[in-house]
Amino acid sequence: MNLTIARGAFRTAPPLFDTAVYAIVALMIAMAVVGPMLAPDSVYVSDIGNALMPPSAAHWFGTDDQGRDVMWRVIAGSRATLLSAMLIVTAYSLIGVLIATLATVGPRWLDETLMRMTDIGLALPGLVVALGFAAALGPSLQSAIVAKAITGWPVTARLLRGIMRQTMTAQFVVGAQAMGVSRWRLMTRHVLPNSLDILVVKWAGDIGAAVLVLAGMSFIGVGAQPPSAEWGAMIASAKGYVANAWWVVAAPGAAIALAAVGFGLLGDILQVRRDPSLRGRS
């Protein structure tokens, strides 16, 4: 995600652009939380008579092959996709933090063991492993979530361990040690608070990526299954009709893209705010 290119493409002043990104992200989260409650029940009910109608005043994004309003399905499905993505990233981030903390503060052998496990985790292609898990657990949204959550931690763990080890050498940490601060307090009051701000950046960016992965898994068939309104599943069930009814794919596709880009840019914006010297780099 190159922030400068994006900003340059839109040719707006940075603050305006940032606000736009925040707005998009906020809107999507609001949609995910509130949307499914507002969606009419017809979202899950077939109405074949109305199938594959193009966008109109009644149905802003038309209807799909079952006659359901596409727009409302996208809104309803946002919970599945978006909140699931957030859940996944939050879960593996926490796992990563735990592992990194244990590796930093524990005995050498623990650090070695955990890092070798991390190496293995990094070496395995994440998506393939997740697919395997999901297939083994039986295809469903839940299994996709679990699969991605347990395969995403190595990167976070490695990143945070590096940062924590560096923070350990900071002078204020050394000073605290000399003062007699216990290891526990050292970690919780000194090292962790000063190591975790990068996590927020990664978290935001990762949600965008997770949306893509989740939708992708559903598209292949190992994630959410129809009639779930999950975006990837929507596209999967609509792929046969693309030639005649482009709108069935367009809406969920646009939603996926918007979510991925929006959160990705959010991550970049947070990174620049954290360290203004990075402005101008991706």
Next chain:
Amino acid sequence: MLFELNHVSKSFADGRRGRAIALDDVSLSLDAGQAIGLVGESGSGKTTLIRCALRLLTPDSGSVVYDGMNVVDAGRAELRRFRREVQPVFQDPFASLNPRMTVEQLVGEGLIVHGIEKNAVRRRDIVVETLEMVGLGARDLPRYTRSFSGGQRQRIAIARALAIRPRLLVCDEPVSALDVSVQAQVINLLQDMQRALGLAILFIAHDLAVVRHFCERIYVLHHGRMVESGDRASVFDSPRHPYTQALLGAVPIPDPAAARERRNLRKLNRLALGGAAFATETR
């Protein structure tokens, strides 16, 4: 005798080349209430020495003795006492304080860690009292270090060390990173605190003028060895070791006439060396 290093040696693995000796049979001692200075340039081993003195590193040989206790072999209770009575003050006022803690938390942390005052209200009182000793005040309690200048941060660092009433301060270049006018303030503060609280101070610096001003006894460290030691007058007025002499000769004196004289002497020296233009570094 409050604190001594006895024949301390420490070396480190140095890549493929074997071991690099950081400290070689180094000894120093100080009495309660005394200010002693350690002069060392970069590469002298003073960082290693400080770490050994603060028990952040274990010497390969020799002993570190505080108030009769062998620091390296100390048991838990003794070690706690050591950690309470010996406090560091570091060089970089920007890196030595946790940026996410308020002044109150920073200065009060020692009181919590050593169980000196568990009651939050009384603890705050002690913190305020200590801040006032260093020229800050109650209004600074909720502030974060980023809103303070370098000199003020050093005061906070000193307050943090003093809050638990240590007996020995180990100061590693405490004023080097400060503006000249502020250096004097912090030096005066340290002197005042030393007298008021009867503190012993181990003052490590490369600036000989500051060391002369502050310390009664001086040690000179060069490439891991203690090459000279003595009281202020003898080290500065009649240094014995060539390194000390060279160091003293190189410190610029804020007096144009004296400086000119020295400059001319050096020039004559250079010319006398037969056009071998400049003395080059030993490294």
Next chain:
Amino acid sequence: MIQSRTEDPALRPGAAAGADDRPASAEGDTLVEVEGLTVDLPHRQGATRLVDGVSFRMKRAEKVALVGESGSGKSVTARALMRLNPKLTVAGRVVVDGIEVLGLPERKLGTVRGRRIGMAFQDAFTSLDPIMPVGEQLMEALVVHGVSRREARQRAVRLLAELGVTNAEGRMKAYVHEFSGGMRQRAVLAMALIGEPQLLIADEPTTALDVRIAQQVLDVLEDVAERRELAVLLITHDMGVVASFAERVLVMYSGRIVEDANVESLFARPLHPYTEGLLGAVPRVDRSVERLVAVPGVPVPPGERPAGCAFHPRCAAATDVCRGVVPPLRTFGSRRVACHHAEERGASDAV
């Protein structure tokens, strides 16, 4: 080794330079003339004034120390002489060897940078590119001006040797980080001097160095300045370095010059309270004092300059006029001082 110059005929600044609050100096050998220099840092709410109306002159081959603490504006002032402040707004008059620098079109700045003024930055990695061998950079500076590679190489090696770099020939291929502290500073000096400038600006050249190396570097600087009749503007906060090196001293505080005197007078009889404070605050290695004279307060950051005399909040002798009126830089004989109470403090026209 001063090469001949083939550019616009020098304009003689002469007495038409403006206000009469400047010390009389032989017009013929004035190399640098700065008048009313102001430098602002623009930002959303307006601008912060970093340098506020600085005026001074330098003669050819004169060694001047520019002294100040943080926020004094000394580095910004020095860089303005070559317009090295791209993000700042610079106004006033800066004349170097007859050339009006601030009015020069961008493409003509090359006649000043490197050719008339050379700058040695404190951080070696600002002066020299870390990924190119030092020799290459030195040669490049000459080659772009039409010198043949072979001659450029010879000159570079000779310069390094002149500055005391051992094995100059071999070091040409080395990178900056491969040089140790003092050698690095010499490489930095070489980069500044390769264009054979008439003025060398050295920004804190000895601050990060060990004492003995620092002394060597200063000696090198002195010798090369003498040999080449180089004017030197040495920026520093170390009064010992000032005493050892300078002929004249400019003391800056909060973007203004507060005192301008020859080095002996400054140390013997500092007129401005700030100068006096600086001198009293410095411990000496050759004598002991009971207590250092600490100037209270902190050097004022650029955005927070108080009204009137910028130093008044920290000055023991401040009176109402100090709080309200900015003291002008006034001339007393060969000295200048910006203090309302200069006369009471001993300023007079008797040199």
